[in-house]
Each structure stands twice: as C-alpha cells, then as structure tokens.
Amino acid sequence: MKDYDISFIGFAPQLIVPFFGWKLKKKPLVIDFFISFYDTICFDRKKVRSNSIIGRILKYIDKRTLYASDLVVCDTKMHGKYFCEEFGFSPKKMKVLYLEADKSIYYPRENKTNKDFTVLYFGSILPLQGVSVILEAINLLKDEKGLRFVIIGPLGKSNVRTGEKITEYIEWLPQDKLADKIATADLCLAGHFNGSIMKARRTIAGKTYIYRAMGKPVILGDNPANHELFSENDEGVYFCEMGNSKRLAELIKSIKDQICR
Numbered sequence: 001m002k003d004y005d006i007s008f009i010g011f012a013p014q015l016i017v018p019f020f021g022w023k024l025k026k027k028p029l030v031i032d033f034f035i036s037f038y039d040t041i042c043f044d045r046k047k048v049r050s051n052s053i054i055g056r057i058l059k060y061i062d063k064r065t066l067y068a069s070d071l072v073v074c075d076t077k078m079h080g081k082y083f084c085e086e087f088g089f090s091p092k093k094m095k096v097l098y099l100e101a102d103k104s105i106y107y108p109r110e111n112k113t114n115k116d117f118t119v120l121y122f123g124s125i126l127p128l129q130g131v132s133v134i135l136e137a138i139n140l141l142k143d144e145k146g147l148r149f150v151i152i153g154p155l156g157k158s159n160v161r162t163g164e165k166i167t168e169y170i171e172w173l174p175q176d177k178l179a180d181k182i183a184t185a186d187l188c189l190a191g192h193f194n195g196s197i198m199k200a201r202r203t204i205a206g207k208t209y210i211y212r213a214m215g216k217p218v219i220l221g222d223n224p225a226n227h228e229l230f231s232e233n234d235e236g237v238y239f240c241e242m243g244n245s246k247r248l249a250e251l252i253k254s255i256k257d258q259i260c261r
Contacts, residue, residue: 013033017029103213117147120181125156137246139163147252188216196243
C-alpha cells in the first residue's frame with residue numbers, strides 16, 4: 001500500500017474505514033456507500049431501535065465512514081440526500097452512480113408466445129421489496145383467466161403462498177437460468193412495493209435495470225427514486241401506488257387486457 005494514487009472501497013466500507021482508515025489517509029479515499037448499516041438494521045429490517053446502544057453505534061460507524069471519505073458514491077439522488085441529511089455529510093462530496101445490468105447475461109431475446117399472460121417477479125425477498133403486496137395481488141387475481149405468475153426467491157415461512165393454481169414458485173436460479181426465465185415473461189414486477197419502509201422510497205430496485213436491459217415492460221413502485229430515471233411516458237413503464245395490493249392487481253389486469261387485445 002505504499003505506491004498508489006487513490007483508494008476505492010466497494011461494498012460495506014463500514015467494515016474497513018473505521019478500523020483501517022489510518023492506512024488510507026495519505027491518498028484520496030472514495031467509497032461506495034450503497035447501504036447504511038444504521039438505516040438497514042434499525043428501519044429496514046427493524047432488528048434494533050434507532051435510539052438503542054446498538055443503533056447509536058451503527059449510526060456512529062456510518063458517520064465515521066462517511067467523514068473519512070473524500071468522495072462518496074451512492075445509488076440514487078434520494079438516497080444521497082438522506083445520507084447527507086441524516087449524517088450531516090456534505091452534498092458536494094456525494095455523487096450518484098446509477099446501477100446497470102450485466103448485459104453479457106441480460107439482453108433482449110426472442111419471447112415465445114405464452115398460452116397465458118405471464119407476470120414475473122424475482123428477488124431476495126427483503127422487507128422493503130414488498131413481496132406481501134405482490135402475494136396479496138396474486139390472491140385477488142387467482143380466478144382471472146389467461147393469467148399466470150412466476151415468483152422466484154426464498155419466500156420462507158413468513159410469506160404465505162397464494163394463487164398456487166396460477167403461480168409457479170421457484171426458490172432460486174443461477175443468473176443464466178434467471179435470464180432465460182425472464183425472457184418468457186410478458187410483464188415484470190420491479191417495485192419497491194412496501195409502503196411503510198422509507199428506504200423503499202429512496203431506492204431503485206436492482207431488478208429494474210435487469211428487466212429494462214431485457215426489453216421487458218415493468219411495474220415500478222410510485223416513489224421519488226424511480227422517477228429519477230423513469231417516466232410514465234416511457235414505453236413499457238407503469239407506476240403503482242406503494243403498499244396497495246388492490247391497485248397492483250387492477251394494474252396487472254389492465255396491462256394484460258391492453259396487451260392481449
């Protein structure tokens with residue numbers, strides 16, 4: 001570490017900067033602050049209270065990591081604004097770098113005509129993704145003819161499977177197989193759909209970039225972050241009120257009826 005011009009720390013710089021930052025002080029330091037430990041543990045996952053000892057420690061670690069950096073890269077303007085306001089960090093040192101899909105894996109390909117209109121969702125089933133909203137929407141549509149769903153991800157015991165007669169549930173797929181499955185979809189659900197977790201309003205779901213790279217129509221949560229890059233005027237982009245399973249079900253049916261005329 002004697003001969004370098006700049007250092008860049010990617011995922012979870014909080015695990016490095018507060019403890020080994022003294023080795024990086026001689027040169028400019030750039031970090032990828034994609035996740036706040038404080039926000040994720042206290043407000044997203046709700047594992048501890050924000051004013052608890054652990055909550056205060058997490059906030060201190062986040063703040064110390066930010067203040068040791070010369071430039072911070074975040075994923076959306078809304079996320080960056082939150083970090084600056086919550087931790088008192090300078091907006092001049094916060095820059096947005098939007099995510100992109102790996103286009104060597106995710107690219108447009110021929111979609112074989114499905115017997116039924118196919119709606120796909122995949123994810124790691126994190127709370128802010130609002131999978132419960134999707135499952136409730138499936139339940140509302142369980143008797144809709146000519147419609148099927150594909151749900152990919154580890155639902156676990158906390159999420160009750162619904163509409164199993166029209167839904168294919170898959171626990172996990174490697175990326176190449178996932179791309180093949182997405183290629184068969186007529187409509188993809190991106191989110192975020194959780195209406196109570198504030199982080200869901202500040203971020204763009206990574207799957208959104210994948211769906212769009214493959215040329216798929218998508219339903220997005222109607223949040224400020226999604227509007228940074230996407231508009232209702234964009235072809236194949238639809239917005240849905242967050243936390244509203246009835247509205248999501250109505251929108252899916254409306255798109256199906258429109259495309260399947």
